[in-house]
Structures are given as structure tokens and as C-alpha cells.
Amino acid sequence: MIELLNLCELAVETALKFGADEAEAFLTRGREISVRAEANELKLATSHAADGLGIRVFSDRALGFASVNVFDEQTIEETVQMAVSLSKATPQDEHNVLPEPRPIKTISGLYDDQAQAFGMDQAITQMEEMLAAARNYDSRVMIDSALVNAAIATHAVMNSKGIKAEEQRSLFSHFIMGMARDNEEVSSFNHRFDSARRASELDGKKTAMEFAGSVVASLGATRGESFAGTIILSPDAVLELMIGPIIWAVSANNVQKGMSRWAGMTGKEVASPMLTIEDNGQLAGGACSASFDREGLPHTHLTIIQDGVLQNYLYNSYTARKEGRGSTGHASGGTRSVPAIGPTNLTIKHGEQSKEELIGEVERGILVTRFSSSPNPVSGDVSGVVKGGFLIEHGKLTRPLIETMFSGNLFEFLSKLSGLSRETERLAFPQEVGLVSPYIRIDDVAITAG
Amino acid sequence: MHELLESLLGEFSGVEYGELRYHERKGLIVSVRQGELEAANSTVYSGIGVRAFHHGGWGFSSTSRIDRESIKGAILDAISGARAAGKKEGARLGEASLATGRFAPEIEDPLSAHSFEEKLALVRQAESKVRSFPFIASAACSYRENLDHKYIYTTDGARAEVIDSKPEFRLFGVAAANGDRVEARESMGITGGWTDLLRKDPDELAETVARRARDLLGAKHPAGERAVVILDPGLAGLLSHEAIGHTVEADFVLSGAITKGKLGQKVASELVTLVDSGPSQYGRLAGGTVLVDDEGVITERTEVIKDGILKSYLHNRESAALFEVRSTGNARAYEYSDEPLIRMRNTYIEPGDRTLEEMISEINEGYLLKGAGGGQADANAEFMFSVQEAYRIKDGKLGELLRGVAISGQAFEVLQSVDAVSKEFRFDMGAGYCGKLQMAKVDGGGPFVRCKAIIGGRK
Numbered sequence: 001m002i003e004l005l006n007l008c009e010l011a012v013e014t015a016l017k018f019g020a021d022e023a024e025a026f027l028t029r030g031r032e033i034s035v036r037a038e039a040n041e042l043k044l045a046t047s048h049a050a051d052g053l054g055i056r057v058f059s060d061r062a063l064g065f066a067s068v069n070v071f072d073e074q075t076i077e078e079t080v081q082m083a084v085s086l087s088k089a090t091p092q093d094e095h096n097v098l099p100e101p102r103p104i105k106t107i108s109g110l111y112d113d114q115a116q117a118f119g120m121d122q123a124i125t126q127m128e129e130m131l132a133a134a135r136n137y138d139s140r141v142m143i144d145s146a147l148v149n150a151a152i153a154t155h156a157v158m159n160s161k162g163i164k165a166e167e168q169r170s171l172f173s174h175f176i177m178g179m180a181r182d183n184e185e186v187s188s189f190n191h192r193f194d195s196a197r198r199a200s201e202l203d204g205k206k207t208a209m210e211f212a213g214s215v216v217a218s219l220g221a222t223r224g225e226s227f228a229g230t231i232i233l234s235p236d237a238v239l240e241l242m243i244g245p246i247i248w249a250v251s252a253n254n255v256q257k258g259m260s261r262w263a264g265m266t267g268k269e270v271a272s273p274m275l276t277i278e279d280n281g282q283l284a285g286g287a288c289s290a291s292f293d294r295e296g297l298p299h300t301h302l303t304i305i306q307d308g309v310l311q312n313y314l315y316n317s318y319t320a321r322k323e324g325r326g327s328t329g330h331a332s333g334g335t336r337s338v339p340a341i342g343p344t345n346l347t348i349k350h351g352e353q354s355k356e357e358l359i360g361e362v363e364r365g366i367l368v369t370r371f372s373s374s375p376n377p378v379s380g381d382v383s384g385v386v387k388g389g390f391l392i393e394h395g396k397l398t399r400p401l402i403e404t405m406f407s408g409n410l411f412e413f414l415s416k417l418s419g420l421s422r423e424t425e426r427l428a429f430p431q432e433v434g435l436v437s438p439y440i441r442i443d444d445v446a447i448t449a450g
Numbered sequence: 451m452h453e454l455l456e457s458l459l460g461e462f463s464g465v466e467y468g469e470l471r472y473h474e475r476k477g478l479i480v481s482v483r484q485g486e487l488e489a490a491n492s493t494v495y496s497g498i499g500v501r502a503f504h505h506g507g508w509g510f511s512s513t514s515r516i517d518r519e520s521i522k523g524a525i526l527d528a529i530s531g532a533r534a535a536g537k538k539e540g541a542r543l544g545e546a547s548l549a550t551g552r553f554a555p556e557i558e559d560p561l562s563a564h565s566f567e568e569k570l571a572l573v574r575q576a577e578s579k580v581r582s583f584p585f586i587a588s589a590a591c592s593y594r595e596n597l598d599h600k601y602i603y604t605t606d607g608a609r610a611e612v613i614d615s616k617p618e619f620r621l622f623g624v625a626a627a628n629g630d631r632v633e634a635r636e637s638m639g640i641t642g643g644w645t646d647l648l649r650k651d652p653d654e655l656a657e658t659v660a661r662r663a664r665d666l667l668g669a670k671h672p673a674g675e676r677a678v679v680i681l682d683p684g685l686a687g688l689l690s691h692e693a694i695g696h697t698v699e700a701d702f703v704l705s706g707a708i709t710k711g712k713l714g715q716k717v718a719s720e721l722v723t724l725v726d727s728g729p730s731q732y733g734r735l736a737g738g739t740v741l742v743d744d745e746g747v748i749t750e751r752t753e754v755i756k757d758g759i760l761k762s763y764l765h766n767r768e769s770a771a772l773f774e775v776r777s778t779g780n781a782r783a784y785e786y787s788d789e790p791l792i793r794m795r796n797t798y799i800e801p802g803d804r805t806l807e808e809m810i811s812e813i814n815e816g817y818l819l820k821g822a823g824g825g826q827a828d829a830n831a832e833f834m835f836s837v838q839e840a841y842r843i844k845d846g847k848l849g850e851l852l853r854g855v856a857i858s859g860q861a862f863e864v865l866q867s868v869d870a871v872s873k874e875f876r877f878d879m880g881a882g883y884c885g886k887l888q889m890a891k892v893d894g895g896g897p898f899v900r901c902k903a904i905i906g907g908r909k
Contacts, residue, residue: 035535039705041506045531048512048524048787052495066492069514079494086490089567091574093486120534142706144829145887179829181706186830226674257484258588259624261631336493337479373856374824374836378624378633383856383906385834402832405674405858405906448674448906 004029005166008158011055011076016160018084020057020064022098023160026294027053028335030153035123037131037146045120050153052335055080059087061096067336099317099327101163104298109285112198115152115170122199123148130176130204137212140219144178144189146208150199155290163296171287172199173428176208180215187218188387188402190370195287195428214369217400218388224404224449230365230392230418231406231445232358235425235437237371241382243346243435245410246277248377250304250312251341252319259378261411265310271414273308274351281329281344287428294331294339302328304346308415316341345434351420355439358419360395366404366447367392375410383407405448418443454518455603461525465532467503467543468525468605471744472496472516473598473786480570481592482577489592490570497786502528503543503768507536510789544770546747546777548606553741554613559643561595561617569593572619572652579656580623585664587626591656594618596891600744608746616640616737616891617647618881621655625663632853634662634838635821639880639893641735649734662839665851672840672852672905678816679857680809680900684878685837687894688822690724691797691879693833693861696886698726698754698762699780699792700769707829708862712760718865720758723800727751728779730877736796737880738893740782744790749779755865766792788888799896802871806898809870811846817905818843819857822879831861840905856906864901872898 008025015023030050036043053076054067064087068079112118127148134141149172156166173195180187192211196202233241254260262270281299283289293299295317303311315323316331316339332342359367366389373384386404390397421439428434455470462468474496481489497514498521509531511524577591598614618639625632636655640647681689697707704710709717718724728749730736740749745767753761763773766781769792781790810818821838836856842849877895884892 038701042535042537044508044510044789045535046510046789047527047531048510049514050787051514063487063490065490066494068494069497070494082492086492086566089570090487090490120531124534144702144705147887179706186706186708188830188832189828253483253488257486257590258626259631261629336477336495337491338489372826372828372834374826376633376836376854378631381853383836385832385856385858385906387828387832403858403860403904405834405856405904407671407674407856407906446674448904 004154004156005158005164007053007071007076008156010073011053011080012158012160014077014080015055015057015084018081020059020084020087022058024056024098025053025158026335027156028153030151032149032151033120033123034147034149035127037127037143040131040135040143042124042127054335055083056338057083057087058096058098059084061092061094062087062090063096064090065338095318095321097321098159098161099163099295099297100161102297104165104292107282107284107289107291110167110169110197110289112170114199115150118150118199123150126204130174130208133205133208134176134212137209138216140180140182141212141215142178142181143176146176147174149173157292157296159296165292165296167291169290170197172196172202174202174204174207176211178215180219182219185219187215190214190218190388197285197287214388221400221402224391224401224447226449227364227447228444229447230362230441230443232365232367232439232441234369234439235427235435237368238348238437238440239427239435240371241373241375242410243433245375245377245380247343250314252313252315253341255313256319256322261380262310266312268310269308270310271305271308272417274417274420275305275308275414276349277305278303278347279343279345280347283345286345286434288344288434293329294333297327297329297331299329299344314341314343343433348437350422350424350438352422353419355421355423358421358439358441359392359397362392362395365392366390366401367397380409380411382410406445408445413442416443417441451601455601458521458525459603459605461522462502462529462605465502465504465529469501469745470603471499471783471786472601473499475785476597477595479592479594480573482573483590484588485578485581495785498524499783499786499789500524500528501789502532504532505536506538506541507532509535512787542771543767544775544777546767546770548608549610549742549746549748550608552611555615555641555735555739555741557615557643559645561597561615561644564644576621576652576656579653580621580660583660585625586623586660587631588624590622592620602742602744602746604746610742610746612742615642619647620881621659623659623663625667627667630667632663632666634659634666637881639737639882641730641737641739646734666839666853669851669853672855674906676902676904678813678900679903680818680898682820682898683876683895684822685819686799686896686899687797687877687879688825688835689861689864690799690896691794691884691892691894692825692835693827693831694724695726695794695797696827697829697831698764700763700765700773701792702829703763704769708831709760715760716758717760717862718755718758719868721802721868721871722755722758722865723753724755725751725753725800726764726794726797728795730796732875732877736877736893737891738794738796740795743779743781744783745781747777747779747781749795752778764792764794766790782890784888784890791886791888793886793890794884794892796877796893798877798894799871799899801873801875801897804870804872806872806874809872809898809900810843810848813843814845816843817841818848823854827861832858833861834858857903858906859903864903867902868899870900874898
């Protein structure tokens with residue numbers, strides 16, 4: 001454990017020796033095993049080391065960055081030299097200053113004591129259970145691919161201002177993807193995934209059966225109709241449709257550079273009063289929690305939107321310094337690039353009605369369980385295809401749909417919310433973003449049939 | 451490296467096949483937004499990926515430590531993985547043209563001959579050009595290069611050294627007025643050197659981006675409908691890659707994609723010949739050019755659809771054996787720590803004999819669609835992708851510009867509806883990446899293609 005911080009220290013000191021004014025080293029050393037199935041069968045077992053060192057330097061407030069995945073002294077020295085030489089060629093920027101240390105509180109539950117003992121045999125057993133659960137659900141289920149993954153990594157960060165931190169974390173995840181096939185009819189793809197810090201928190205059979213249920217339910221789908229109606233988004237669809245543009249709009253870098261629709265909107269209403277969104281990087285055991293961020297500052301528990309009113313943007317130290325304020329602890333990224341800005345564990349506050357009640361009140365609409373789109377985060381324009389969906393007529397789900405699209409503007413959708421469910425689901429993309437979300441109902445959306 | 455790898459091949463005991471792939475990637479990213487430098491990243495990522503095959507199962511391991519003991523350890527891990535996953539006796543790998551010797555694209559003006567300062571200046575100048583227009587609220591520009599050096603050695607005879615060079619250049623502008631914001635993008639990506647990358651003048655490209663963002667800001671949204679559309683070469687490439695290409699990757703076929711059992715059947719208009727090619731055709735080297743794949747197989751030009759008939763799937767050595775054909779050279783790994791998967795390369799529709807003007811003049815009501823955005827497709831070939839610009843066509847004439855939309859449809863139905871294909875051809879996805887468990891650098895393109903598709907609108 002000492003060794004990693006020693007390597008960081010070597011990198012930082014070498015950078016100062018080569019003429020940098022400030023230096024930061026971020027180092028990851030990890031081991032990962034995974035088992036993959038393809039075309040319904042176990043196919044591949046992998047194990048590999050995930051190592052990396054990223055060095056950021058400022059010389060006369062000019063940036064240089066270099067990274068490498070080999071840790072011998074000579075290579076580290078060459079890499080540092082590259083970072084310093086880049087910093088001699090780049091433009092000065094008065095905000096290029098590394099952060100000062102802040103007290104770090106250790107977040108519990110980020111490492112599973114059983115992780116070291118979790119071996120290939122266990123991963124294979126879990127995979128076989130997942131495959132069997134999906135196949136036994138219905139013979140028409142086709143598994144395109146499935147993955148069981150276990151990773152242990154130690155992250156260390158040190159800078160010339162006195163930041164010095166390291167932490168070991170484990171992450172277990174699984175994924176299953178495929179479709180249902182009934183003679184000539186092929187359903188839409190669907191997938192389910194989950195991840196957690198502890199192996200015991202994951203239930204592969206449950207994930208597999210949810211996946212199987214969703215693809216079988218989408219068999220027999222027919223084209224929809226064109227109308228203006230209500231959509232109800234499942235948590236999966238919320239993640240696909242809403243989270244990217246919202247995070248884009250609240251990332252301080254986009255706000256400061258004219259790329260956010262919500263620039264200058266803190267304290268103002270940006271969504272229906274029903275909407276409250278929080279981000280908590282300090283959540284005990286959270287799949288996206290950590291005791292410190294990419295720059296070695298503690299994450300925070302931050303309210304982004306409260307009752308429809310925009311409260312906070314997400315900052316790293318560079319963007320915070322520009323506004324003369326502190327970082328919110330949202331520096332993100334790995335060893336191969338300069339710190340960016342990213343969310344951790346997001347929660348959308350649930351509502352009071354049940355999912356059934358939300359559906360029951362809809363005269364004509366669509367329950368969207370999976371949505372495929374490329375929402376434009378700058379304009380908020382979104383137009384995409386319902387990949388998993390059911391027509392709602394007179395308060396009841398009547399049939400599965402294909403080739404149905406809906407379009408509009410996401411930021412306008414946010415003010416047209418007409419209900420959030422009591423039920424929530426937890427979704428966690430490994431190392432990207434965690435989300436707890438209810439079903440969300442939006443009125444008056446343009447729906448186009450094929 | 452040669453002696454080290456050659457001597458280590460003997461360590462693969464108790465398995466049917468072993469593969470050692472050394473891959474060093476030197477990367478550079480320079481990125482400027484609103485006049486501020488956001489990244490000046492130099493990266494080196496190197497190591498050896500080791501793969502073993504036994505009874506139909508694969509084991510993969512990787513190490514960044516290039517010494518005999520570390521590599522031996524990775525070989526043992528790969529062997530035990532393959533033995534644990536392998537349950538099918540008799541499974542084998544297909545025949546292939548295994549590469550021996552050194553393979554490198556022809557590059558006239560290597561990226562290494564240009565300094566970091568020059569690359570930084572290119573990015574700063576282009577970004578400031580976009581920002582110089584008064585209606586532009588925000589601008590960004592980036593340059594990225596990946597320089598690869600690989601050695602691919604297999605127990606059955608591949609002994610290849612592979613060199614690659616893939617630069618990319620991207621521009622982005624946002625126009626804003628009355629609380630509304632619209633973006634426009636342009637990008638270029640190739641296999642090759644500096645001069646080839648910058649064949650289009652970056653200043654002109656910057657002006658194109660800025661003016662398009664402004665024009666789109668004032669544009670209306672189209673109504674949703676099924677319509678006659680002309681796809682530009684980038685969209686033809688995206689359709690070929692995203693909606694058709696993925697459904698003919700043999701691993702997807704095996705798991706039940708819609709193309710299963712359809713070889714020899716008519717799946718598209720006879721005007722359509724769709725190709726996925728490792729080598730590049732038509733001028734400078736396309737961004738997805740791969741001379742030797744990551745199983746050490748010399749790549750080929752694969753005709754997926756020939757005159758409307760489905761001719762071939764895309765194979766690695768394992769799927770080739772199952773289908774009793776030769777590998778098409780589609781096994782690709784993004785970095786040393788990734789295992790090879792069936793991936794596309796340069797995917798495109800072959801040009802036809804019409805002009806764009808003729809194709810427009812024959813449309814009573816429809817759209818000319820330009821500028822590929824993101825896209826996704828399904829096992830049933832249902833696709834969705836976003837389009838930057840939609841021009842209305844009425845009575846054979848090009849009309850007003852409309853806001854970008856998403857288009858969708860079932861890709862084979864769309865290809866069946868093709869009734870005209872232009873002479874003009876270009877690759878236009880060279881800055882693109884495809885994600886399938888790992889990234890892959892791909893390119894795509896085609897002619898202008900007239901067909902029917904669904905447009906997602908606001909009414």
C-alpha cells in the first residue's frame with residue numbers, strides 16, 4: 001500500500017525537479033477477472049491487471065499531462081518529463097492551480113473483505129446460474145452476451161500542495177443482453193445490468209429473469225399510432241433520456257463556456273416542482289462512491305434540483321477557482337486524462353402514487369421501458385425510438401410497440417412532469433453513474449408511428 | 451521482441467491454440483474550448499494480451515510488464531481460463547491467411563514529423579475561427595492521434611509486426627439566441643499522416659460549422675412521418691455500419707440476429723452492394739483501415755451484400771470454423787488489455803451511376819438528410835440515428851433547412867426501398883468509434899442513397 005504513494009511522490013518530486021511549479025500524480029493499480037458468455041454459452045474467462053499513472057503539471061500556470069501504465073523509475077521519469085515539456089508549450093491560464101488538501105472522511109463499505117477470495121470458479125458459477133435462469137424462464141429467450149466481472153483496485157493521489165490519499169475499492173458487476181426469438185420474429189434487444197461494492201449484494205438470477213421477462217414481453221410488438229399523448233418513462237428510460245443532458249447542463253465547465261441551457265439559472269425554476277435530484281458521492285457502499293475524487297478532494301452530498309429549482313452546479317477545482325469558490329468534489333476520470341467533471345450516485349426523489357396509478361390515469365399514451373436516442377445536451381432536443389414500450393389506452397397497457405418514436409425538448413419535458421411513482425429502481429453503470437429513479441410521467445409529447 | 455515472443459509460444463501447453471499480442475499505443479489529445487486549453491494529454495499504453503483456446507473456450511489475460519516471468523504468468527492465466535470455459539470437444543478455429551512480416555500503411559507525411567506546438571496551433575486557430583463569428587456562443591476543437599505498434603504471434607504460424615497511424619480532428623460550434631441553443635459539428639479522421647488528414651482546410655471547416663449552427667438556430671422542426679429521403683454519404687455509412695453491419699457480425703448471427711439463415715437471399719434493392727473492408731478503397735486511407743487483424747489474419751474486402759443478395763457474414767477464426775468459411779479478418783482488439791472481438795472496419799455502400807441533382811429532381815415531396823450524429827441499432831435491424839440537417843424537397847427542388855431529427859426504420863426494409871444511388875462517394879465516419887464492450891476505430895461512407903425512412907418530428 002505504501003508503495004503506491006511512494007510512486008506518486010517520485011512522480012511529483014521529479015516534476016518539480018524538471019521545472020514544474022505544481023504537480024499531481026494519480027495512480028491506479030488493480031486486478032480484474034471476468035467471465036463472458038456469447039450466444040447462450042460460456043465463452044471466455046479473462047484476468048488482467050489494470051494499472052495506470054497520470055501526471056498533471058503546471059509550469060507558469062500552463063498545463064501539461066502525461067500518462068503511462070508501466071511503473072519502473074525510468075519510465076516514470078520519462079513520462080514526467082513529457083508532461084513538463086508539454087506545459088512549456090501550452091498557453092498560460094490563471095486558473096491552473098492545484099487544490100489545497102481538505103479533510104477526508106473515509107466512506108465505509110467500498111471494499112468487500114471477500115473480494116480477494118472471489119475467483120474464476122465463483123465467477124463461472126455465477127455466470128452459469130444467470131444463463132440457466134434466463135433460459136429456463138422461456139425457451140424463446142436468446143442470450144447474445146452476458147458478463148460477470150469482479151475488480152479490485154487501489155487508487156492513490158498526491159499533489160505538491162499536500163494532498164495525499166489512497167483507497168482500496170472493490171466492484172462486482174454483471175450484465176446480460178439479448179432478445180427473444182419466436183420462429184421468424186425477432187424482438188428488440190434488451191439488457192439488464194447491476195453493480196455493487198460487495199459480491200453478496202448482486203443477484204444474478206434476478207437480473208437474468210428480469211431481462212428474460214422484458215424480451216419475452218416485447219414479442220408480438222406492432223407499430224404504434226401517431227398522436228400527442230402521455231409517456232411514462234421507466235428508470236432505464238430515465239437514465240437513457242434524461243441523465244446525460246441534465247448532467248451536461250449542470251457541469252460547471254459547460255455552464256462557464258456557454259454550452260449549458262441552465263447557465264445563470266441557479267435559484268430559478270428549471271423543472272416541475274415535483275422534481276428533486278441529489279448527488280451523493282459519500283453514500284456508504286455506493287457503487288459510485290469514493291472517499292475522494294480524481295483530485296483527492298472529498299465528494300459531497302449535493303442537491304442539484306430541489307422542488308424544480310436549480311440549486312447547484314458540479315465543480316472540479318479548476319472550474320471552482322474561476323468563480324472564486326470551492327470544488328464540490330466532482331472531479332472525475334481515470335489515469336489517462338486530465339480531471340473532468342462527473343456525477344456519482346444520483347437519486348431522483350420518488351413520488352406518492354404507485355406505478356399502476358400513474359398508468360391508470362392515462363387516457364392514451366406509452367409506457368417506455370427502453371428508449372434509444374442521442375439526446376442533444378446543448379439544445380435539449382431529443383428524438384428517438386421506443387425500443388421497449390407498451391401502448392396505454394384508457395388506463396391499461398394494451399400491447400407492445402415497435403417503430404414508434406417520440407420527439408421534443410428534454411428541458412421542456414422537465415416542466416411537463418405529471419407524476420412520479422412511489423417505486424424506485426437502482427441502476428449502476430460500473431464506474432460511470434449510479435441512479436435511483438422512480439417511473440416518471442410526462443404529458444403532451446409528440447408520438448410518431450412508423 | 452521477436453525472440454522473446456517466439457520463445458514464449460512454447461509455453462502454451464495443454465491448449466489447442468495460443469496467441470501473444472504486444473501492443474504499444476502512443477496517444478496525443480489536444481483540446482481547446484472557448485479559447486481555453488482543456489487537454490494536452492500524452493499517453494503511452496503498452497503491454498501484451500495473451501489468449502488461449504481450448505475445447506471451444508477462450509482464456510485471456512494481459513500484462514503491462516514485458517519480461518519473461520510476467521508474460522509466462524499471463525500465459526498460465528489464459529490457459530487456465532480457456533480450460534475452465536472450454537466445454538465443447540471438437541471445436542476448432544477456421545482457416546485463414548495468416549500474416550508474416552511487417553505491415554504498415556503508406557504514409558507520406560508522418561505525424562511524428564510535426565511538433566506538439568504545431569498541433570496545438572492548429573487546434574487553437576480553428577477554435578478561434580469558429581468563435582470569431584458573432585452568432586457563436588461557444589466553440590471547441592480537438593486533435594487526437596493514436597500511433598500503434600504491434601507484434602502478433604500465434605502458435606499456428608502468424609508472425610506479424612503491424613504499424614498504424616490514425617489522426618482525428620473535430621470542430622464544434624454552438625449558436626444561441628432567445629434561450630435556444632443549437633450545435634453543429636464537423637470531423638475528419640483517417641489512417642495516415644498530417645497532410646492527408648488536413649486535405650480540407652480547417653479554416654473553411656470552421657466557417658462551415660459556425661454558419662450551420664446559425665442556420666439551424668432559425669430552422670423549424672419537421673413533422674413526423676414516413677418519407678422519401680436522400681441520405682448523404684455519412685448517413686449511408688452509418689446505416690451500413692450501425693443497422694446492417696452489426697446484424698452480420700457472426701457472433702450476433704449465432705445469437706439469433708435477423709440475418710440468421712438468410713445467406714443467398716435478396717435482402718436489399720439490386721442497387722445495393724454493401725462492403726466491409728480492411729484495406730481501403732477510394733483515395734486516401736479510410737479511418738477504419740486494418741491491414742492485419744488481431745488474430746494475425748490478413749484482412750480482406752468482404753462483400754456483405756452483392757447486388758441486393760446477402761453474401762457473407764463478418765468472421766473471426768472461430769466463427770469461420772462454425773460457418774465453414776475462411777476468416778474475413780474482422781477480429782479486433784482496441785488495446786492490449788482487450789480481447790479480440792468481431793468488429794467492423796470500413797463499412798460502405800458502393801457508388802452507383804446517378805447524380806445527386808437527378809435524384810433530387812425526381813422527388814415530389816421528401817427530404818435531403820445530411821450529417822450523421824449518434825446511432826443505435828437492434829438485432830432485428832431496427833435502427834435510430836440522429837441527423838444534423840434536414841432540407842425539405844418539394845416538386846424536385848431543394849427547399850428550406852429544418853432542424854436535425856432522428857430517423858428510424860427497419861434497415862433491410864430501408865435498403866429494399868432504395869431506388870437511386872449516386873456516383874459521388876466518400877468516407878465520412880473516420881472520426882467515429884464503435885462501442886461493443888470495447889471501442890474500435892471504424893469508418894463508413896457511401897454515395898447519396900435515396901430510400902424511405904421514418905422521420906421523428908414534432909407533430
